[in-house]
Amino acid sequence: MPLSRDVYAELEQVVGPRHISDKPWILAGVRAAQPSSPMKPPSPEAVLLPGSAAEIQQIVRICNRHGIRYIATISSLIGFAYPSGPGTIILQLKRMNQLVEVNAQDRYAVIEPGVRHGQLRTELMKHGLTYPVAAVGPGGSVLANFACSSGDNHCQHGASRTNRYLLGLEWVTPEGELVRVGSLANDAGWFCADGPGPSLRGIIKGFVGQWSGMGVVTRIAIGLDAWRGPPELPTQGRSPSYRMRLDPACHKTFVFKFPTLEQARDAMIAIGEAEIAQAVLKYFNASAALLATESANEFWELWDSGLFQRELARPLYVFLSAWTHEELEYEECVLRDIIAEFGGADVDERIQRIYSDNMDFYILVGALQRVLRLGGGWAPCKLSGDSIGHMFEVGKAIPEFITPFIEQGRILDAPDNWQIIPLEYGHSAHIELLFLYDRNQPDWGKVPMDFMRASMQADIRNGHHGTMPLRTVAASQAIGALFSNAHMWANRVKDAFDPQRVSNPF
Ligand SMILES: Cc1cc2nc3c(=O)[nH]c(=O)nc-3n(C[C@H](O)[C@H](O)[C@H](O)COP(=O)(O)OP(=O)(O)OC[C@H]3O[C@@H](n4cnc5c(N)ncnc54)[C@H](O)[C@@H]3O)c2cc1C
Structure with missing residues (x-):
């Protein structure tokens, strides 16, 4: 179902003509299957590059009005970063790549979705700080890992999974409301993920994340640890033949x-x-x-x-x-x-x-x-x-x-x-x-x-808790009973927050 010219024009008005495309060769690039995957993702109807939370809000509201699905992505390094069905637009968030704040005293950093591990890690070391980095490599988005997907990492024995480092966050709900979660809700700063009253943290990211099935996260603060290494990595040689010894x-x-x-x-x-x-x-x-x-x-x-x-x-x-x-x-x-x-x-x-x-x-x-x-x-x-x-x-x-x-x-x-x-x-x-x-x-x-x-x-x-309840319906139904029927709860939450089922539903 290609977008009608009217809807395209509405979206174009939000992001400007430079930041939207439905050209066949652009769409062909983003629907290419990953080499390891037997499944060819459905083609998106358009790709947009919003530059702010306000633009994302407007786009999401247009999607709700016209019944268009949307998915947010950054590096698309996992299969769930592709549209789950036809009639979807991609919100590619790489323009929103600001490292907004490093608070060395209270040990947190505020980041936008397009900030990558290679960027944040190297900057924080200069401040004597670090955080649990996923094994995904330097091009992965930090926000996607902390707030939207996975979160395991090699150093979590002495640290933790990334969801445990999530602090204040800013979120465009599936229907387009801008919500500030945790201490941010009371203008108390970014330091805490839970504000007074019931917390929304688990709706956005529990053990894993929502894979863009629950609106768009536009800014987060993450807790930081002390870094015991030098401000710059002592690397010798060139990739792939390099050494790094602390x-x-x-x-x-x-x-x-x-x-x-x-x-x-x-x-x-x-x-x-x-x-x-x-x-x-x-x-x-x-x-x-x-x-x-x-x-x-x-x-x-x-x-x-x-x-x-x-x-x-x-x-x-x-x-x-x-x-x-x-x-x-x-x-x-x-x-x-x-x-x-x-x-x-x-x-x-x-x-x-x-x-x-x-x-x-x-x-x-x-x-x-x-x-x-x-x-x-x-x-x-x-x-x-x-x-x-x-x-x-x-x-x-x-x-x-x-x-x-x-x-x-x-x-x-x-x-x-x-x-x-x-x-x-x-x-x-x-x-x-x-x-x-x-x-x-x-x-x-x-x-x-x-x-x-x-x-x-x-x-x-x-009776092993080995398989994570995935977001695909068949898998979550099969395994959900082992996890207190998590799939049923997930469905109820989805119905409540995304009644039109436009936020990348599975
Ligand atoms: C070789 C390899 C190793 C990996 N190792 C690890 C690992 O050790 N630990 C680990 O945790 N993961 C790992 N991963 C999985 C995954 O790639 C990472 O979790 C990573 O965070 C994804 O970053 P990305 O920039 O590619 O995000 P994307 O793939 O673009 O997005 C990840 C998911 O989050 C959604 N999303 C992205 N941005 C937003 C947003 N702003 N709001 C709402 N939803 C959003 C996307 O739709 C997608 O479903 C690995 C992947 C590869 C390929």
């Missing part, structure tokens, strides 16, 4: 291996109880091999050598980051005691060196997009959160459904390519299973769907 007197990386998953789990819990370390992860092993190499050929050479399968089937990655050398020494002593108590050992020196030489794995401004390098298909699944113990139960059950896919050659033989990352010194944890598949096989498009369904069915069978 001061070894205060920063140290470790990779340990464990004989059993139970031992790795217990060590992870004990490290949290001791309240040491910035990062602790049971990390993916195939993704680690992708990060460790600079070309697809190099990856296959390394993977076929079997080193990462042998050494990193049950690893714990640990990053100690301290203010003083004495503090680092103390944390290392405690860590070594815990690793010994639970039967851990150092991994092969060749692997350890990768992380000592390049600490970017814990800083996350660079290399993470390398995990996409193989150019075939890949997708994540599970993605939910619960206690560390429960996440390991989910992990232990992975062979139940992954083995047939591997035996039939439908996915890469990497049954240990899953991660568990604790949050807030182990008070909860997140799990993710990444699978890679060859797009040259017949019916390749069925692989991700079949695999994700098998993974979800295993969770339902086992």
